[in-house]
Amino acid sequence: MRLLTLVSGLLGLGVWVLLSVSGIQGFPGPIEVGERFVSLVADGTLPADLLASLRRVFTGFALGVLLAVPAGFLMGWYPAVRGLFEPWLQFFRMVPPLAIIPLAIVLLGIDETPKVFVIFLASFLSSVVSTFQGVVSVDNTLINAARVLGAGDRRIFTGVVVPASTPFILVGMRIGLGASWATVVAAELIAAQQGLGYRMQQAQLYYDLPTIFVSLVVIGLVGLAMDRALLLAERRLTGWQERR
């Protein structure tokens, strides 16, 4: 498996080199991009951009998850709450968070707030749906087993429903983090003074392809790293699950 990953990486690089020597106007090769990466790190631009993007993502993502988990539990536990909120949830799920940006900029200004807000929305929507799915799909037999052992509603909730839905919540968080990361870059393309998306947009104005490539590669790798980290946490926290 590890070998295959390595082969896959080398093949990808090969395709890249072929494309760069095939004569597409201005298409940079890996070496040029690597040099640009080093210089962007050296002059502090890349770290500053990365930090700005990451701060937005984590703020929005944390707020989204923090609100989504209790909201999802309420929806799963109380049918009335579910009935009231679900139509709106499904509605907003159909609106891409990016489509909210124009409205958010008009209402919230051009500073950090609109960007954090759309990220919040992206992570909230995916986490709330999965949390609520998790609560709804808790095995009824488990709840009955707890009841016949004397557990009341509160104990059933904290002792059975919460742990049983953890795997769903973590899957939601993974999807949410992916969505947040995708959203931040796009949001920065539209309105920002710093960040990976902003840097690409600037580079586009100056026909600076190596910088665009550096940003793209960093976005991909950082996203991958975040996903892996959550996957690891998921394995650790829900190792009790029977996997096929």
Next chain:
Amino acid sequence: MTPKIEFRGVNHVFDGFTALGEVDLTIGDGEFVTVVGPSGCGKSTLLNAAAGLLTPSGGEVRVDGDLVRGPSPQRGVIFQQYALFPWMSVRKNVEFGLKVAGVSAGERRRTAERFIDLVGLGDFADALPKTLSGGMKQRCAIARAYAVDPSVLLMDEPFGALDALTRVQLQDRLLDTWSRERRTVMFITHDVDEAVYLANRVVVMAARPGRIHKVIDVGLPYPRTEEMRLSPEFAELRREVWLSVYHQEGSPQ
């Protein structure tokens, strides 16, 4: 024998379908009663009514003379699907009911230990359910039910998902546990052999509507052994139960 569980005119209708007609049945204190019958005869409905997991449309269930109004740790239930909490070790599963009851940690551990040993899972106390075989899971569930010291055990086809070999082993182990920790048991099964082997009395039910078809006394003494299982007396009882399960056209008594 003093009555322990009494079903009085219990009937149940859902979605216009009569799952259970009128059922009257008394189970004595310390008795091991098996209930056998075709699917749809309402045997699980009857058990759930005793467990308090279901409120019958009519009639009442009393345990120790008290009306059953909801689930209670006094009535332990063992489910066919084991229903172990998968995120808890065997020990934590067994301790769950004690924790709910507010028993101190030290006491919990001692009690859990005792029942884990009783069902022979001593070496697996810290294992997660996913690492256990079906038979071991069900033994853990039995220990968990026993730990809260119920006076009644309600078992809903507990060995139904197990292979024939494990099933026979678990039957012996259950009887062994039961002989040392005597409780009133109501045991649902669709296996005629199992019904006769375990019980003082076999209740045979009929379907459409669910009702008691026949009650057969098993005169065999405990402890039950393999020789008994292979004896002509056993074969005769088995035949009687078999006929009343599979050939119910004959007039019910």
